[in-house]
Amino acid sequence: MLDLSFIVPLLLSIGVIKNPPCSSEEISDILAEPIVIDEDDPDTWENRFANVSCSVQLQPGDLVTKSLRFIGPAANHLVFDCNGATISPLGALKEEEPALLVSSAKFRAGDDYAHEPVRNVTIKNCKVRGSTRVRSQFYRIGNEELATYKNERGPDYVRELRSVAPTGITFDNLDIVNGSGVSLYIEQGVTHTTLKNSRIKHDNAGGPSLYIDAEAAYNVVENNEFHHDSSNFREVLSIDGAEHNLITRNWFSGVTLGGVFLYRNCGERGEVRYTGVRNNEISDNIFYYQDAWITRPAVYVGSRDGDSLSGYCDKDSNVSRPWDISDVDPSFGWDGDWEASNTDDRDFARFNTVLRNKICNHAPDGFFKVKNVGFNFGNAIYDNRSISCDSSDPIPR
Numbered sequence: 566m567l568d569l570s571f572i573v574p575l576l577l578s579i580g581v582i583k584n585p586p587c588s589s590e591e592i593s594d595i596l597a598e599p600i601v602i603d604e605d606d607p608d609t610w611e612n613r614f615a616n617v618s619c620s621v622q623l624q625p626g627d628l629v630t631k632s633l634r635f636i637g638p639a640a641n642h643l644v645f646d647c648n649g650a651t652i653s654p655l656g657a658l659k660e661e662e663p664a665l666l667v668s669s670a671k672f673r674a675g676d677d678y679a680h681e682p683v684r685n686v687t688i689k690n691c692k693v694r695g696s697t698r699v700r701s702q703f704y705r706i707g708n709e710e711l712a713t714y715k716n717e718r719g720p721d722y723v724r725e726l727r728s729v730a731p732t733g734i735t736f737d738n739l740d741i742v743n744g745s746g747v748s749l750y751i752e753q754g755v756t757h758t759t760l761k762n763s764r765i766k767h768d769n770a771g772g773p774s775l776y777i778d779a780e781a782a783y784n785v786v787e788n789n790e791f792h793h794d795s796s797n798f799r800e801v802l803s804i805d806g807a808e809h810n811l812i813t814r815n816w817f818s819g820v821t822l823g824g825v826f827l828y829r830n831c832g833e834r835g836e837v838r839y840t841g842v843r844n845n846e847i848s849d850n851i852f853y854y855q856d857a858w859i860t861r862p863a864v865y866v867g868s869r870d871g872d873s874l875s876g877y878c879d880k881d882s883n884v885s886r887p888w889d890i891s892d893v894d895p896s897f898g899w900d901g902d903w904e905a906s907n908t909d910d911r912d913f914a915r916f917n918t919v920l921r922n923k924i925c926n927h928a929p930d931g932f933f934k935v936k937n938v939g940f941n942f943g944n945a946i947y948d949n950r951s952i953s954c955d956s957s958d959p960i961p962r
Contacts, residue, residue: 584643587619595621598630599655607656617645625649632662632695635688637670637681647691654695663750664695667734671702680729689737696743701730701754712835716884720839720905723754723780730754730781739763747772751781759785766792767819773799779806779829780840786812790959793819800826800861806838810845816959818853823861825850827917828869831910832881838906841913842867848918852932853925853957863924863932867914867941881907912936916943925954 587595600611607613615631618639623629627650635643652664665688670681680702715722732755741748741763748767751758760775767774774793777784786802793801800823804810817824827842852863862868871878884907904913914935924932929949935941954960 584618584620584641587617587621591619592621592623595629595631595633596623596627601655610656613654613656617643620644620646622646623648623650627651628653630655633665635665635667635683635686637668637683639670640667640683640686642685644687644689645691646687646689649690649692651692651694653692663698664693665691665697666700667698667731668700669702669729669731682729683731683734685733686731687735687737688739689735691739693739693741694743696746696748696750697736697739697741698750699731699734699752699755699758701726701752712881716835716837716881716907723839726754726780727756727782730756731758732756734758736760737762739765742766742768744768744770746770747774747776749775751775751777751784753778754780756781756783757785759787760789761785761787762789764790764792767794767801769794769796771795771797771799773801773803775802777802777804777807777810779838781807782809784810786810786815788814788962790816791818792957793817795819795822798822800824800865802826804828804842804845805830806840806842808840808842808844812845812847813849814962815850816853816962817850817863818855818957818959820852820854820863821860823865823868824852824863826862826865826868827914828867828912829906830869831871831878831906833877835880837881837884841915843913843915843917846918846920847922849921849962851923851925851952851954851960851962853954854927855957860927860932862934863922864919864946865934865936866917866919866944866946867912867936870912870914870936870941871910878906878910883907911940914941914944917945919944919946920948922949923952924949925952927951 595615599613602609614634616634616636620643625648629652632654654664667686669683671678748765765774774791791801801817801820802825804827806829825847829838829842847864854860919933928951933946933949935944
């Protein structure tokens with residue numbers, strides 16, 4: 566008998582059919598509390614996570630006390646509408662165990678791993694107490710294995726990574742309050758993810774409010790409010806070796822230690838970084854500075870440029886280049902002036918656009934800048950200006 570069991574998953578993955586609504590049993594599982602074994606040790610708790618593979622609209626008064634996971638093709642094309650409900654996982658979850666996790670799937674295939682992306686998930690109208698993460702499982706092989714594989718694969722690794730990373734993820738009207746780690750982390754290779762109409766309160770948490778990691782591309786951050794308080798003195802938004810991202814019409818407060826910084830982490834974890842930070846647009850945002858003894862730029866293009874205080878710039882310096890630039894598929898956009906981080910630690914921060922941004926109560930001079938303009942060329946910074954702001958309350962962008 567002909568096996569047609571693959572038809573529905575195939576049609577779902579390409580969007581011909583949509584993810585069905587959750588049954589009452591599936592909704593009950595999402596809303597069920599974890600089983601507490603040892604109150605002092607959340608790692609012993611059972612039923613801490615719920616894998617969501619259906620569309621749902623919660624009731625405004627609902628409280629989800631699990632971490633919600635949207636993994637691989639099973640979550641494709643679903644809509645999770647909190648309708649004002651709260652997601653607040655019990656226990657002190659780590660940054661690696663966020664309140665919301667959207668992730669590609671990773672599974673064994675013989676002696677190796679195979680990976681499948683998750684596509685076109687919408688999560689909206691949620692109050693989130695904890696962090697949110699869009700994860701590309703592909704590079705989570707183990708640091709040494711990854712560095713070896715990535716470093717030998719060459720620049721075509723980037724296209725390979727993007728093909729299996731999450732894509733088309735939308736976060737709309739989220740109210741995120743987070744006190745641990747990065748509030749929203751868009752991991753390596755993630756593409757076409759959107760955060761819009763949302764509010765992020767980074768409440769004395771480590772790291773930036775939003776991190777867009779290496780090889781990520783074509784992501785959009787639009788019409789959001791960032792209220793930033795970093796426990797380790799980081800900027801609000803980091804774009805690390807990522808390309809073609811749009812940051813527009815946002816309100817940034819708590820920017821005393823920096824607003825949007827564009828750079829690449831040379832050699833981090835011993836991995837060659839193939840992409841510079843290029844072709845990003847930061848436009849029509851407002852930056853509110855509180856009175857403080859130190860102020861860093863609202864937008865800083867090429868903010869590191871090989872001057873990493875972390876000391877990991879040389880961790881990939883022993884990697885020889887087994888690939889030939891002339892053999893790299895030109896559709897990737899590589900050119901003869903481009904170099905990976907094992908041969909050049911600089912940011913390659915080029916062809917970024919910073920325009921029509923406003924800064925509260927400060928002249929714009931020095932707050933929109935490029936480091937090493939002779940090398941980080943092709944950037945356009947213009948029409949940024951000062952406005953008067955009475956308080957840190959958001960004003961129309």
